[in-house]
Amino acid sequence: MTANDSLECLHGPGYAAAAPTTAIQQADQCLLIVAKPCQNVQHMQQILSAYRQRGSEFLDRQADPVALVMVDAERQSLILATDPIGLSNLYYAQTANGIVFGSRADFVVCHPDVNDAIAPQSIYDYVYFHHCPSPNTIYQQVKKLEGGQCLIYQNGQVVVKRYWMPTFQEQVSGNLQQAGRELRELLIDTVRRNVDSEDNTGAFLSGGLDSSSVAGALSKVFPDKAKTFSMGFPVEGYNEIEYANIAVKHFNTRQHEYYVTPEDTVNAVPLIAAYYDEPFGNSSALAAYYCAKLAKENGIKRLLGGDGGDEIFAGNERYAKQMLFEHYHRLPGFVSSAVEAGLSRLPPVLAQHKIPYKAKRYIEQANAAMPDRLQDYNFLHRHEGGDIFQADFLARIDTAEPLRLLRECYQRPENASVLNRMLYMDWKTTLHDNDLVKVNRMCEMVGVEVCYPLLDQRIVDLSCRIPSDSKLKGQKLRWFYKQAMAEFLPEQIINKPKHGFGLPFGIWLKDHQPLKELAYDAIHDLKKREYFKPEFLDHVVDMHQSIHAAYYGELIWILMMLELWFAGKGL
Template sequence: MDNGQLRFAHRADELADANTPIDPQAIFDYLYFHVIPSPRTIYKGIYRLPPGHTATLHNGQVKVERNWVPQFDELPKPSFDALKGEFLQLLQDAVATQLDGSKPACFLSGGTDSSTLAGMIGLASGKTAATYSIGFDAQGYDEMEYARLAAKHFKTEHHEYYVTPDDLVQGIAKVAAHYDQPFGNSSALPSYYCAKMAREDGVTKILGGDGGDELFGGNTRYAKQRVFGWYQNVPELLQKSVLEPLLNTGLASRFALTRKAGSYVEQAREPMPDRLQMYNLIMHLGPAEVLTPEFMGQIDVAAPLHFQSEVWKGATNCSELNKELAYDWRYTLAEIDLPKVMGATHCAGVEVGFPMLDDRMVDFSLKLPSAYKLKGMKLRWFFKEALRGFLPDEILTKRKQGFGLPFGVWANSHPELKALATESLHSLAKRGVVRTDFIETLLTKRLPEHPGYFGEMVWILMMLEQWLAAKAPNFKMA
């Protein structure tokens, strides 16, 4: 609000100027989520309309309300064959709706969603799909073989690019500054280079497979949380009188089996979404160990979980799995994955469409039985069975990976990338946000010992500093 008027724009930075203060709480939210979820933005007094919400202005006051709440209405007597036929037709129609007559193209990671799009483009358009894949010359991070398998299976016009550490050195500042606020999902860089490759090949719109996991139960954490849910079937007397006292002892922690059992009980006792905070990077490290006392004095470390809990409560009258899906529609899709892909493609000069999130596909998923999404411990059971024979079996059974970036590995071995990360983190420490001693330990000890795990912390801190350097160079904690 500005003198009784509502100002709005597509980007938060379009409403800000050099005098707009940075919100310390938003920085903590960024370190917690690796993005800044709505309604907060990096700027004090500037807010982002949450997904599925409407803002109305009346008598100088803004009222924000939800305008869409998912209503899960599972079919009591589903027919697999009937649902399969409906699903395949809806999927083809959704792809056709996104095609605009230009060169038909899609991202191709080699996973089920992108591979499905590669095949459906041919059915929907009658043309050969152009597919674009990113690889990494790092053990455990490259899955180009699956992308090639899908491209060969559907006879696509296939294109590949291997991202290098030099690409990161050249692209980090550009991509960081392109977003309207700090954005720390590391696959934004590979997505940018993939979209850039497509743009240079004449593509003006590319399709992404985002949404399939969240609509049809494909994330591994859904099976993991189901295992923790089993603990609730244990009689409470046995929980409180035997298991928890026995496993919460120094003796139990000495042995691998009882230590693992104790960890299971500790996590199972926590309700959702509180349990997710146990895996959170900055909460695991300890905010006070990472952040300066001055910064800690201006933030509420409990605020992110409070917002998460409110979102969790929004899905009612549905199974525990569907509550997780609805939660992920907000936090995984609307706050992370979609802004990531849209930002990366826009930076490369390409439009993007998401057939999996077609309204008809969402409505279809709402009526699908929970057991069709997670059957026992089988993720995406219906989705995969419905596409069996359409997709190669190797893709249906592969482990999910995507465009994961081997940043931590490269930051240890590539001098220029290491120098960029080191300079960025020390610069951030000078702003009074992060403790200097934490930065030193992170770069000299933790990153070399565990590059995959601590590389993520280095990345989000580096991207925060890169954004501040471009958009708020004078920011410093008072």
């Protein structure tokens, strides 16, 4: 096989179906399939050599770990491994005759030994997270690996273990200025290693810190010839093309723009929903699709994404908010007790005033355990399950499962600060299970490769050395990152308010009749399934039409994508 071959089926210990891979190499009785990021054939040979010397323990010492499949005919064993962050997915199902695995759940359930029965728990988890969180999938029999995990199959037994965990050293060699220079150099080097030619390589550009950094690095590799691609929405408050164009002017890139319309949404949403191998409710998938499509139409074969910077360098507002709650626990015990006692004795009339109410609410949240309080806003914590789901369905659900998944992940790192635990948890929940799935699938759908320079292992390792109070300095998000990029990025981008690829779906839905028909028909069809109470679905539609168009629009999107996924799969 050559590096461009597509591995469709392996017969050995089980059955495998996989998407086209970056590199395939066979040596003696071993077949090694390596997905990105793999640098070259020499790297593959090093992996094979390490495996021969140490067997299944070879992953523990890999300096540059990658996602891989290793089939050893002599030992009759199989090893599946994801890269540390989980840039790609590996799905599997154990059967009576062996093991079925692949890079998509769709491939796995195609096998005659794998049942495509839907997992009720995953339906509930989807509503909770807006995606199906690992290690489970939408299918009862199919599982998926998390980032930094490996599966060993031998003698009919499956063992899943974690071969990689970050070490949060909280200490840099030299000073932060030197670390900042190292970050810039690593970013440019990573981009250089991941590009092909100036003609067929481009970068997503939203105008935010991360995408602007990656686009800027690309402009250093291809001066005055770097191609960038941006999405806009013709709705006030949802468009940040102006920031993308600041980066374009600063780096002199060859910019391409497209404005997504309600008609685009009607045309693309059913196709997008069906393309995902599990229900996927992140509405920014639409922008990712049209951005990748624009790039493809302009000759691009590989796109660079800016995903990951928020999660490794503390760029999300919830991190700063949670640290405010942590400050409460630093108060002497007698002070906090006195404050709580005083608030509890206030007459009801005074307790409802703005300041006492906010103080009481702050204390309630501060006293909630981490990571539970991160989900305080969650729709399923603010509404009774019995008002949403049918009783027979709810009886089959463990409503505590989503929080249990989050707690296990949050507690996993050793000797980690509260901030670093939140970051690590987001590597799974926000990146591996959500944002990377979003961009990977949409690029795959239009036929474009994608890679993520900010998630290069060297940059991830560097982020683990940066002290927590330098990543997030007081309430200043991404303080270290902004200092590192101060001379590289325009000041307007360094200090811009956070935005992203938000979709004005709820706004469009109020007045655009074809979009309304698509969404409301899907909600109507969802009533025929065993999951939701019909009166709840009616209530969601009524609330969207009357008040809170944006809030209930997002809920309608999540429910619509669930039904459209079922319809697209013929289920």
